[in-house]
Amino acid sequence: MSDRYDPHAIERHWQARWEADRLYSVTEDESREKWYALTMFPYPSGDLHTGHWYAMVPSDVAARYRRMRGYNVLFPMGFDAFGLPAENAAIRRGVDPAEWTAANVERMRGQLRLMGAGFDWEREVVTSDPLYYKWTQWWFLQLYRHGLAYRGEAAVNWCPGCQTVLANEQVVDGRCERSDDVVERRFLTQWFFRITAYAEELLRFEGVEWPERVKTMQTNWIGRSEGATLAFPVDVPDVEEPLRVFTTRPDTVYGATFMVMAPEHPLARRVTTPAQHDLVEEYQQAAARATEIERLSTEREKTGVFTGAYAVNPFNGRRIPIWVADYVLVTYGTGAIMAVPAHDQRDFEFARKYGMEIIPVFDHPDVDTSRPLEQAFPRGVRMINSGPFDGVPDDEAFAQVVAFARANRIGEPTVTFRLRDWLISRQRYWGAPIPIIHCAEHGIVPVPDADLPVLLPEHVRFEPTGQSPLTQIEEWVNAPCPIDGRPARRETDTMDTFMCSSWYQMRYVDPHNPERPFSQEKARYWLPVDQYTGGAEHSVMHLLYTRFFWKAARDMGLVDGDEPMKRLYNQGVILGPDGNRMSKSRGNVVAPDEQVERYGSDAFRCQLMFVGPWDQGGPYNPTGMAGIVRWLNRVWSLATDEPDLTDVPAAAETRALRRATHKTIAQVTADMESFSFNTLISRLMEHASAMQRAREAGPVDAAAWDEAVTTMLLLTAPLAPHIAEELWERRGREYSVHTATWPTFDAELARDQEVEIVVQVNGKVRDRLVLPADVGEAEAREAALASERVREWLDGREPRRVVYIPGRLVNVVM
RNA sequence: GCCGAAGUGGCGGAAUGGCAGACGCGGCGGUCUCAAAAACCGCUGGGGGCAACCUCGUGGGGGUUCGAAUCCCCCCUUCGGCACCA
Incomplete structure (x- = not known):
C-alpha cells in the first residue's frame, strides 16, 4: 500500500477485513452494559441516496462512540420491504414484486457497505421475507385474541390513485400522503387495531427523552378533550332514543338554540319529517360526493338543512330544531352537537346565516348581552339565562352543570379523543396477508399459528380494481375452514406496511428465531432501544404505532417496560447544493456512490456531518x-x-x-x-x-x-x-x-495556565490583559484599573462601579 | 387562523447573559516552481483614518441589564406541524 493517503485502497481493504473478522457482530453479554442504537431502516427503492447517508452516518458515529465507551452495542440494519412501489413497478413493467424487491435489496446492501458503517449484518431483517412476515401475521393474531384487532364498518379514506384504503395518519390535507391524490370517503368493512384503547396512556411520555416537538405532535394527534355527553330527547313519534351530543361546554347548555347532526348520522333519516325528506336526502348525497378537502375547508361558508324535527333540552324543556350540516363530523364525538351560537364561533356563523336565536348564558364586562352579538365569546364571568344556575361563576359552571346532569341521568362526564382506531386493511398485493379465513358456518376464523405464514401467492395479475389482487387467485382464496375443514375463503386484504415496522426493533434482538418472534431472554437483555434516530416525518405514524405495539406486547407479557424507544433524535433534511430538495428533475442530486468514488x-x-447541526439539515456543500x-x-x-x-x-x-x-x-x-x-x-x-x-x-x-x-x-x-x-x-x-x-x-x-481578561469601559472592549489562570478578584480589578487604556478612557474620573466576571472580564462603569 | 422552530460575513456555520463571526469554503497576498497545480504561511464584516485607533454591525422596532446574537414585548420573513374535533 502506498505511503500517500489513498482512500479507495484502504476503504476496500478494511471493509473486507472487518466483515471477515465479524467485527460488528454482537451477542448478549451480561457482564457488559448494553446499548441498542437504531436508525430507521430504509425502503428498498433500489438506490441509496444522500438522505440515507445523512440519516445513518451520524447514527453510526454515535454507535461507534458508545462501543468505544465500553458498551455492548447492538446496531442492526434491514429493509422495510413491503409497499406500493414494488407493486407499481409490477404493474408498469411486468416484473414480479418479490424479484424487484430482492434485486433492490441486493443493490442497496452493496451501497450501504460503501458507507463503512458498523452494522451487524448478521441480524438483517427484510420485512417481505416469509420468515419475517410469518411473525407479522402472528402479531395480528395475538392482537385479535386480545381483542385489539376487529373488523368493522366505518367511513374510511379511499385513495383512488393507490386503489386502497388509508389510515387517518396517511391522509395529509385531504390527500394521500404517498400519491397526493384527493382522498374519497367510503363506507367499508375493514380491519382495525384498537389503538384508542391506549389513547390515554399514549399521552404519557414518562421516562422517554424525546424531542418536545414530537411529543406535542402526538399529543395533538391524539387530541384528548374533557367534556360531557348530554342526552336530548327527540320529539318525533317512534323515535325512543335520545340524541346524544358530546360537548366540552356543558355549562353553556341553556344557550343551546339548535342541534346539528352530521349528514351520515344514523338518526338523521329517522327524525326527518316527510316535508323535509327530499331536502335532507339531497343534502346528504351532496355531502357524500364532496371530497374531504372540500368538507374540511374552514374557509367555506357553512351549509345545512332543517330536518323538520325538534329535540328537547333536558335542562329547561325548551324545544329546539334539529339540523343536518356537514361542519359536524360523524367520526368525532357522537356525530352530533348542541349548538350554542353565543359562545361558539362556528355555531354563531351558522345561526346568523339561518336566522337561529342567539342566547348568551354568561355575562362579560366587554359584552352588552342585551344587544345582538357581533361574534361569539367563549368565556364569561357568571352564568345568566340559565335558570337555577344563574350567578354561578365561570370556573365552577362546568362541574355544577355536569353534577346536575349526572344526578338527573341526562348526561355524564366524558373524555373524547380525536385519535381513531388504526385501519390496517389494504386492498393491495405486496403486503403481509391478513391471516383470517371467512367461513359461512363459523364466521371469522383465525388461521392457526401452526399454519403460518400465509404465503403470498406468486404470479399474480395486478390490474388495480379497487379489490385486492388476491381475490382473483381462486386456488389461493379457497381454503378449508380451520374448524371443520369445509370450503371457506381467505381474507384477501393485506396489512398496512406500518405494521411491519411497528415491531422490527424487537425482531433484531433475535432475528433468526424460527419458534417465536424473539426469545424473552434476548429481549430482556437488549430492549428497549436506547437511541433511535430518524426523520421527523414519522412523528405521528410509525412512532405512534410502534408505541401502541409495544404497550400491547407489554400487556401480553412479551416485553418489559412502557416505552419502546428511550431516546429519540430527529435529524434534519439534507438538501441539494441549491437549497432545494434533491430531485432528478431539478438536477441537483448528489449521488453518494459518486462522492465515495x-x-x-x-x-x-x-x-x-460538517455542513451544520444534524437536526437542522440544509444544503449540501x-x-x-x-x-x-x-x-x-x-x-x-x-x-x-x-x-x-x-x-x-x-x-x-x-x-x-x-x-x-x-x-x-x-x-x-x-x-x-x-x-x-x-x-x-x-x-x-x-x-x-x-x-x-x-x-x-x-x-x-x-x-x-x-x-x-x-x-x-x-x-x-x-x-x-x-x-x-x-x-x-x-x-x-x-x-x-x-x-x-x-x-x-x-x-x-x-487547564490553561494563563487567561486573557477582557477589560471593558462602559461595556466596550478597551484592553486585554494576560493574567495567571488562578488570578484573584482583587488583583484582576487592580490590573484592569492600572491599564493604560483604561486610564485614558477614565481621564481622571472615578469609576462608578467595577464588575468582575472571574477569568473572563472586568467592566469599568463610569 | 392556531402551535412550534429559525433569521448572524460573499457562502455553510460558531458563540444561549460577558472579546460577535470558532472551524471550513471562497477571495486576496506570499513561500516553493521555468510555469502551473498541490502543499504551506499571512490577511479577509461595513465605514473612517498614514497609523495608533475610532465607529457601525447578529431580520425590523422597543425594553430589561454594568453588559444582549442570547432574556422580555411588538412586528416582518422563511420553514415545519395542525386546522370546522364541538
Missing part, C-alpha cells in the same frame, strides 16, 4: 469537501511523518501540546454526547493545526507526540473509521481501533 467514504461521511479532504490528508501526515523527537516532558512546548490534546478530548467527548458533529470536527481540525505547529517548531517530546497522535486517531475513529484503522495499524497499535477504549482527559493537563 471521488473522495472516499470517510471524506463524504465527514462532509455530511460540495465545494466544502476540499476542507475535509485537506484535514484527512493532514491527519495522515501527522500520523505518518514524525517530527524530530526528544525527551523534554517539562518543557513549556510539551505542556502546551498536551494541553491541546486533553482539551480536545474534553470538547470532542462533549460534542459526541450532544450530537454536535459539526463542531466536533472543527475541534479535531484545530487539534491537527496545533500538532502541525508543534511539529514545525522544532523537536517535540516523544511521549507527548505519541499521546497526541494516538488521541487524534481514537477521536477520529467513529467519524472516519477506515483512515483511523489504517493509521492505527501503521503506528503498530493493536487491532482494532474500533474496539479500543475512548480516551479520557486529565482536567489538570487541560
Whole structure:
C-alpha cells in the first residue's frame, strides 16, 4: 500500500477485513452494559441516496462512540420491504414484486457497505421475507385474541390513485400522503387495531427523552378533550332514543338554540319529517360526493338543512330544531352537537346565516348581552339565562352543570379523543396477508399459528380494481375452514406496511428465531432501544404505532417496560447544493456512490456531518469537501511523518501540546454526547493545526507526540473509521481501533495556565490583559484599573462601579 | 387562523447573559516552481483614518441589564406541524 493517503485502497481493504473478522457482530453479554442504537431502516427503492447517508452516518458515529465507551452495542440494519412501489413497478413493467424487491435489496446492501458503517449484518431483517412476515401475521393474531384487532364498518379514506384504503395518519390535507391524490370517503368493512384503547396512556411520555416537538405532535394527534355527553330527547313519534351530543361546554347548555347532526348520522333519516325528506336526502348525497378537502375547508361558508324535527333540552324543556350540516363530523364525538351560537364561533356563523336565536348564558364586562352579538365569546364571568344556575361563576359552571346532569341521568362526564382506531386493511398485493379465513358456518376464523405464514401467492395479475389482487387467485382464496375443514375463503386484504415496522426493533434482538418472534431472554437483555434516530416525518405514524405495539406486547407479557424507544433524535433534511430538495428533475442530486468514488467514504461521511447541526439539515456543500479532504490528508501526515523527537516532558512546548490534546478530548467527548458533529470536527481540525505547529517548531517530546497522535486517531475513529484503522495499524497499535477504549482527559493537563481578561469601559472592549489562570478578584480589578487604556478612557474620573466576571472580564462603569 | 422552530460575513456555520463571526469554503497576498497545480504561511464584516485607533454591525422596532446574537414585548420573513374535533 502506498505511503500517500489513498482512500479507495484502504476503504476496500478494511471493509473486507472487518466483515471477515465479524467485527460488528454482537451477542448478549451480561457482564457488559448494553446499548441498542437504531436508525430507521430504509425502503428498498433500489438506490441509496444522500438522505440515507445523512440519516445513518451520524447514527453510526454515535454507535461507534458508545462501543468505544465500553458498551455492548447492538446496531442492526434491514429493509422495510413491503409497499406500493414494488407493486407499481409490477404493474408498469411486468416484473414480479418479490424479484424487484430482492434485486433492490441486493443493490442497496452493496451501497450501504460503501458507507463503512458498523452494522451487524448478521441480524438483517427484510420485512417481505416469509420468515419475517410469518411473525407479522402472528402479531395480528395475538392482537385479535386480545381483542385489539376487529373488523368493522366505518367511513374510511379511499385513495383512488393507490386503489386502497388509508389510515387517518396517511391522509395529509385531504390527500394521500404517498400519491397526493384527493382522498374519497367510503363506507367499508375493514380491519382495525384498537389503538384508542391506549389513547390515554399514549399521552404519557414518562421516562422517554424525546424531542418536545414530537411529543406535542402526538399529543395533538391524539387530541384528548374533557367534556360531557348530554342526552336530548327527540320529539318525533317512534323515535325512543335520545340524541346524544358530546360537548366540552356543558355549562353553556341553556344557550343551546339548535342541534346539528352530521349528514351520515344514523338518526338523521329517522327524525326527518316527510316535508323535509327530499331536502335532507339531497343534502346528504351532496355531502357524500364532496371530497374531504372540500368538507374540511374552514374557509367555506357553512351549509345545512332543517330536518323538520325538534329535540328537547333536558335542562329547561325548551324545544329546539334539529339540523343536518356537514361542519359536524360523524367520526368525532357522537356525530352530533348542541349548538350554542353565543359562545361558539362556528355555531354563531351558522345561526346568523339561518336566522337561529342567539342566547348568551354568561355575562362579560366587554359584552352588552342585551344587544345582538357581533361574534361569539367563549368565556364569561357568571352564568345568566340559565335558570337555577344563574350567578354561578365561570370556573365552577362546568362541574355544577355536569353534577346536575349526572344526578338527573341526562348526561355524564366524558373524555373524547380525536385519535381513531388504526385501519390496517389494504386492498393491495405486496403486503403481509391478513391471516383470517371467512367461513359461512363459523364466521371469522383465525388461521392457526401452526399454519403460518400465509404465503403470498406468486404470479399474480395486478390490474388495480379497487379489490385486492388476491381475490382473483381462486386456488389461493379457497381454503378449508380451520374448524371443520369445509370450503371457506381467505381474507384477501393485506396489512398496512406500518405494521411491519411497528415491531422490527424487537425482531433484531433475535432475528433468526424460527419458534417465536424473539426469545424473552434476548429481549430482556437488549430492549428497549436506547437511541433511535430518524426523520421527523414519522412523528405521528410509525412512532405512534410502534408505541401502541409495544404497550400491547407489554400487556401480553412479551416485553418489559412502557416505552419502546428511550431516546429519540430527529435529524434534519439534507438538501441539494441549491437549497432545494434533491430531485432528478431539478438536477441537483448528489449521488453518494459518486462522492465515495471521488473522495472516499470517510471524506463524504465527514462532509455530511460538517455542513451544520444534524437536526437542522440544509444544503449540501460540495465545494466544502476540499476542507475535509485537506484535514484527512493532514491527519495522515501527522500520523505518518514524525517530527524530530526528544525527551523534554517539562518543557513549556510539551505542556502546551498536551494541553491541546486533553482539551480536545474534553470538547470532542462533549460534542459526541450532544450530537454536535459539526463542531466536533472543527475541534479535531484545530487539534491537527496545533500538532502541525508543534511539529514545525522544532523537536517535540516523544511521549507527548505519541499521546497526541494516538488521541487524534481514537477521536477520529467513529467519524472516519477506515483512515483511523489504517493509521492505527501503521503506528503498530493493536487491532482494532474500533474496539479500543475512548480516551479520557486529565482536567489538570487541560487547564490553561494563563487567561486573557477582557477589560471593558462602559461595556466596550478597551484592553486585554494576560493574567495567571488562578488570578484573584482583587488583583484582576487592580490590573484592569492600572491599564493604560483604561486610564485614558477614565481621564481622571472615578469609576462608578467595577464588575468582575472571574477569568473572563472586568467592566469599568463610569 | 392556531402551535412550534429559525433569521448572524460573499457562502455553510460558531458563540444561549460577558472579546460577535470558532472551524471550513471562497477571495486576496506570499513561500516553493521555468510555469502551473498541490502543499504551506499571512490577511479577509461595513465605514473612517498614514497609523495608533475610532465607529457601525447578529431580520425590523422597543425594553430589561454594568453588559444582549442570547432574556422580555411588538412586528416582518422563511420553514415545519395542525386546522370546522364541538
